[in-house]
Amino acid sequence: MKGPLSLPTWTPGKATEVSTWDVDREEKLVRKWASKDGSGDKEQMDWAKYGKAFGLIETSDRENFGSYHYLHHCIRDGDLCVAWEALPAVLNRLGYAPTDVRRSLYNHIKKHYQQFKKEPPPYRFERIIGDPMMRPGTWNGHEVTDAMLQQTADDYEPLYHRAPVSIDHKFEGLGDGWVSRAYYEDGMLKGDYADVPTEIADAIRENRLLSRSVVLNPNEKNELTELLGVGLMGANVPAVTGLPPLSESEIRANFASEDAQVLTCTITEDDDMEKIDRKTVFERARDFFKTAFGMEIKVDGDGGGGTVSFPDDETGKLTAELADANTKLVAAEKKLAEQADVKRLADAEAVVDRLVADKKIVPAVKEAGLAQLLAALSASETRVTFEKKGESLEMGLDEALAKCFEAQPKLGLSGEAARAEGGEDSGEKAEFAQKCAELAKEKGRELTGAEMQQVQKELAEKAGGAK
Secondary structure, eight states: OOSOEEOOOOOOOEEEOOSSOOHHHHHHHHHHHHBTTSSOOGGGBOHHHHHTTOSEEEGGGOSSGGGEEOOOEEEETTEEEEETTHHHHHHHTGGGSOHHHHHHHHHHHHHHHHHTTOOOOOOOOEEEEEEEEEOSEEETTEEEOHHHHHHHHHHOOTTTOOOBEEETTOOSSSOSOEEEEEEEETTEEEEEEEEEOHHHHHHHHTTSSOEEEEEEEEOTTSOEEEEEEEEEESSSOOSSOSOOOGGGSEEEEOOOOTTOOOOOOOOOOOTTOOHHHHHHHHHHHHHHHHHHHOOOOEEESOTTOOEEEOOHHHHHHHHHHHHHHHHHHHHHHHHHHHHHHHHHHHHHHHHHHHHHHTTSSOHHHHHTTHHHHHHHHHTOOOEEEEEETTEEEEEEHHHHHHHHHHTSOOSOTTSGGGGGSSOSSHHHHHHHHHHHHHHHHHHTSOOOHHHHHHHHHHHHHHHHHHO
């Protein structure tokens, strides 16, 4: 973007939700709506009207489609409407806006969010890169070695636990960012912090926040290797001394969080597409890699397009970083899957223990692996539906099997328990208990649920024949 820049007059527009936000399609509809003859041609454009649909305008070149940025309105039934689906996309790209207008643009979009009775994500667009969090030494009576710091970096996985960043160790309420990456470099444990509020980044720049203090948990060997959080310190003195000030760490624009919605624009050979639009795409790619990875890339070609090339050493570095990130992602997914398996088995064992305690199954069924079967069934996405008293009940396979066991009469009917499981009156109950006791004595063991059900069936048939 080339300055000076201005925001258009805030135009509420009708709050509208669109099924799919296609920025190219919607921009062409805005062109037709803003043109005097409905053609969308540049020569017929009412530029003041056209600008109402956007968030930022390059005032030095108003009569150029490429001077209008952050489209978030659409045309529906001939009216200018604000599109809900476009608002998150604007915020996710807000880091590309110059710093002097970024806050104003955020407030502009925030007012649109409020039209939908919602609040936007907090205003935070800073990242801190390569902050030295800890060095080897003895701190608060704990020895910290280089090997332990390397282990801390290797074990840190944000997918499993996002270590929060907070002012003065106040790990409560809203956070002030999180550790997106931990690594061992130059004899220190370093970290990258994402989603740091701009006001906190400014305090670091002005040396009002000077240092940091990490929170580590001990592992099974009582070594401090689990990163829990990072406190940013102002007047307080950290336990770990001898580290560079926070202000020496690199502070960058935080373009988008991991939850950012990806907006895909297809560049085609179209009469309505100006050369400057395609050129802008490549310029933004160059700016992104320079800011995000510190990489200088070369853009070849005229204003109508071009190619992007990377230096060989930088390409290898980026490839290695992506491969390392993918390895960590696979390991984290495996760890989460293992934890899910452990939880499913623990839940299933609790169900089986309850069935045994309620005398719905004999211990031998538990020992045969019922808990393992229930755990395996719980991992299935298959659902079953039962009709009960006119009501449909949907549940997983594991829950359905457990329900079948729960519906059985209690076992151990050779004694007093049998007397509570008979028919509808006391005479039927007594007869049922007597038959079960006789059969149990004959077999020399407690009856199974199926055997008790057979006794009930025979008694019911006998009663029906007598009538």
